[in-house]
Amino acid sequence: MLSCHKTYSQFRDVYFVMDLMPADLRDFLRLGEQLPVPHIQFLMYQMMMGVSYMHSADIIHRDIKPENILVDEKCGVKLCDFGMARGIDFKNNPHMSSTYVQTRWYRAPELLLEYDKVSKAIDIWSCGCVFAELLKVGVLFPGRNPSDQVELITRLLGTPTDLSTVKGSRHGIEFIGKLKQRPKRQLSDVFPHADDLAIDLLEKMLRWDPDNRITASEAMRHPFFASIFSEEDMFQVSDLFDFTYEDKLTDIESIKEEAFITITKYNRILIRRRSSVANANLIDYKLNPIDSVNVNKLLIRRFSTDQTSVPKEHQNILKKFVNMFSKKDKRSGAPTPEKGTDNSSEPVGK
Incomplete structure (x- = not known):
């Protein structure tokens, strides 16, 4: 799954820095x-x-x-x-x-x-x-x-x-x-x-x-x-996701505090960097990095495209596959849906 690497916040904007695919x-x-x-x-x-x-x-x-x-x-x-x-x-x-x-x-x-x-x-x-x-x-x-x-x-x-x-x-x-x-x-x-x-x-x-x-x-x-x-x-x-904390989010400040706590679960460096100015109750918060950090290490494994293991008739296909990426600067914006692929909820038979 696409994962966040770091999150920076000035408590005005939140930026998610993700893998570039x-x-x-x-x-x-x-x-x-x-x-x-x-x-x-x-x-x-x-x-x-x-x-x-x-x-x-x-x-x-x-x-x-x-x-x-x-x-x-x-x-x-x-x-x-x-x-x-x-x-x-x-x-x-x-x-x-x-x-x-x-x-x-x-x-x-x-x-x-x-x-x-x-x-x-x-x-x-x-x-x-x-x-x-x-x-x-x-x-x-x-x-x-x-x-x-x-x-x-x-x-x-x-x-x-x-x-x-x-x-x-x-x-x-x-x-x-x-x-x-x-x-x-x-x-x-x-x-x-x-x-x-x-x-x-x-x-x-x-x-x-x-x-x-x-x-x-x-x-x-x-x-x-x-x-x-x-x-x-x-x-x-x-552990399954627990959203009961949302009951405590009554104003902007409580949302900022909860956001900080969540971010520090992923990034221990961030909490050390902010320790001099952060509220004491945030510093004492028990850090338990969630499983998604570890599962990302498993998902990042790469398949070896060793040409010796690929039949000759497929080598040209793999070259096209690699060339396709070299011609693309980046994946930007949402993909344009193919014709006929809308998410219409129109019932069958009508």
């Missing part, structure tokens, strides 16, 4: 070139590492797509754009406030069918759609509207015959029941260049029933990643 995954997909399997493995593995850690904190990203997956010339990956992300409380509040989530092409079927009990599985579906693009270099479900999106899903996964496995509103379930019955296609026919392990993982990610989809941590242990999997990558948060 030269491109996103959409930039590469636009080249129309097929990546070698080892590189697909490593890109997907890092994605699942980030999603697994995020999900262990009970956070759903809700908008995973190629534009929000930043990459560098060494195949390093960072997840970004958490503007639609939400913390979830399955015990006390299982209902998400809105189904206005995810760009349509990467939107899970339960969201298209207006299911209000959103789960972490919606991120897995999105990751599966991205995985499919890497395997085939093309959007898997480029629906023109929510109804068309569901139609495209049925053409690949088949029309569900057991509606009890479909999650959605009454209207959404009725819509599925009226669709033409289509058989499930063999994913190996759709992705002829993918091996059996890749097909098996993809099938487990793209399932109608969110309760039956593979989890991010399970995906990391899948045989498709056997050559790069390490137990040390199974990093989980030790």
Whole structure:
């Protein structure tokens, strides 16, 4: 996940200094070139590492797509754009406030069918759609509207015959029941260049029933990643986020104080630098660097692009990949959505 390095504050403005990632995954997909399997493995593995850690904190990203997956010339990956992300409380509040989530092409079927009990599985579906693009270099479900999106899903996964496995509103379930019955296609026919392990993982990610989809941590242990999997990558948060401190934020000064305390959790140098002027109760605050500092060390591992390990037919593709970054000064601004990828919450069947 994209991480903050340092935060500077004059208590008038706050600046977040982050990693500079030269491109996103959409930039590469636009080249129309097929990546070698080892590189697909490593890109997907890092994605699942980030999603697994995020999900262990009970956070759903809700908008995973190629534009929000930043990459560098060494195949390093960072997840970004958490503007639609939400913390979830399955015990006390299982209902998400809105189904206005995810760009349509990467939107899970339960969201298209207006299911209000959103789960972490919606991120897995999105990751599966991205995985499919890497395997085939093309959007898997480029629906023109929510109804068309569901139609495209049925053409690949088949029309569900057991509606009890479909999650959605009454209207959404009725819509599925009226669709033409289509058989499930063999994913190996759709992705002829993918091996059996890749097909098996993809099938487990793209399932109608969110309760039956593979989890991010399970995906990391899948045989498709056997050559790069390490137990040390199974990093989980030790404590869930606690937002009860917000009840104490009654004025600007209390917000400034809480911001200072939070910043010093990440940066011990900062608290030593400010110790001469900081309030005593801030100096005595117990510092417990949170897990995200450590997980960033795991996510920063880089994939070796040793040419001796890459088939000759793929070497030109890798050169294009590296050249793409040398031509980009920086990634600036929000990506322009592809045509037909709006986040419209228009219900199916309308």
